[in-house]
Amino acid sequence: MGSPDPYGRQLNGIGSGISSTSKIIVLSPPSRPCVDVDYTFVQVGIKDGSLDMAGNCGNMSSAVGPMSLDEGLVTDPRVEEVDGQQFAVVRIFNTNTSKVISARFRVSGSPPKYSPDGDYIMDGVPGTNSPITLSFLDPAGAKTGKALPTGNACDWLLLPDASTIQASLVDVSNPGVFVRAADLGIPSPEDLTPQAVEADTALKEKLDGIRRAGASMMGLNPDVESIPKIVLLFSDSRSPDVDIRCLALSMGQAHKAVPLTxxxxxxxxxxxxxTIPAQLVGNRSKSSIIIGHPSGKxxxxxxxxxxxxxxxxxxxxARVLMKGDVYY
Structure with missing residues (x-):
């Protein structure tokens, strides 16, 4: 990956100096019944070369099903036929969270292989592909055992400067610390971009203090950067096609979209x-919500x-970008 790199660029490897691309997937045969493949996610520290396996990455999870099928780790997947098209269903055990993910994706041929061509558009990613449907099963309490680790929908966090801020501490798929951007003096999404956050050292220190306080209250190690992550929230009553807007930080960096988990x-x-998210979404009663982020929704x-x-x-x-050998 090119870590450790004190300059933060990973020039001596295949990373690109940002947390979103300093990641590794490790696949192995299933260790338990009723799953098809085991998957371990590794977050690689850019400057220090640390290997953090405390949490999962949802975006990386999307590649696991197709990769495990095409590489022969899964040899007999369940295949469904809908409107003349075939779809494989692969059950994945994520070792980081001890949770099961069901991946459903289009296949073709015999034996079936992943078919990536399609017209689905994913905001933040140029081009189109066939969609991969991920279902994170029984996702609550991935690291703490409960969806609301403290038992409260909202908690008050005591920060290093002796100030307090209200947050919702939630653990579903991965733990998150959710705060209103307005409580930090940021009235609208237009006033906060990933670039603006990266340029504001004082704000980043404040946000890390909030993240660490939330981690401690959730019973997690505040020194582990990967979890929980902190998310700033904005109400978006003006947009009929977006229910809530967010800006997240991952591994100390402002995310240019949103971490999937x-x-x-x-x-x-x-x-x-x-919870604060429920308060901001309001009375939009439906089983799904549309989240706005810096690259789309x-x-x-x-x-x-x-x-x-x-x-x-x-x-x-997801699609295959290359196959080859990486030397270190």
Whole structure:
């Protein structure tokens, strides 16, 4: 990956100096019944070369099903036929969170292989591909055991400067610390871009203090950068096609879109009464919400059963970019 790199560029490897692309997937045969493949996600520290396996990455999860099928790790997937097209369903065990993800994607040929061509557009990614439907099963309490680790929809966090801020601490797919941007003096999304956050050292320090305080209250290690992540939220009552807007930080960097597991967490949080996301979304009663982020928007579905979160669902894309050897 080119880490450790004190200059933060990863020039001596295949990383690109940003947290979104300093990531590794490790696949292995299934370790338990009723799943097809095991998957471990590794977040590689850019400057220090640390290998962080505390949480999962949703965007990387989208590649696991197609890759495991095409590379022969999954040899007999369940295949469905809909309107003359074939779709494989691969059940993935994520070792980071001990949760199961169901991936459904288009295939062709015999034996079936992933068919990436399609017309689905994913905001933030140029071009089109066939959609990959990910269902994160029983996603609540991925790291803490509960959707609301403290038992509260909102908590007050004590910060290093002795000030306080209200936050919702939610653990669905991955833990997140959700705060109103307005509580930090940021009235609208137009006043906050990833570039503006990166240029504001004082704001980044404040946000990291909030993240660390939230981690401690959730019973997590505040020194682990990958979880929880902090998300700034904006109400978006002006836009009929967006329910809520967000800006997230990942590994200390402002994300140019939104980490997928955080989008899943936000989607579920918006339907948990009393949370800050639910307050901002308001009375838009529906099973899915559309989240606006710096590169566009994403539609997140959440299914409840007997008052518990059964699954969190969305569409992604993936394709093979290259195959080869990387030397170190």
């Amino acid at each position: 955080l989008a899943l967490c936000l989607g579920a949080a918006s339907q948990l009464p009393g 994403v539609d997140i579905g959440t299914t409840f059963e007997d008052g518990k979160i059964k699954s969190a669902d969305l569409h992604r894309t």
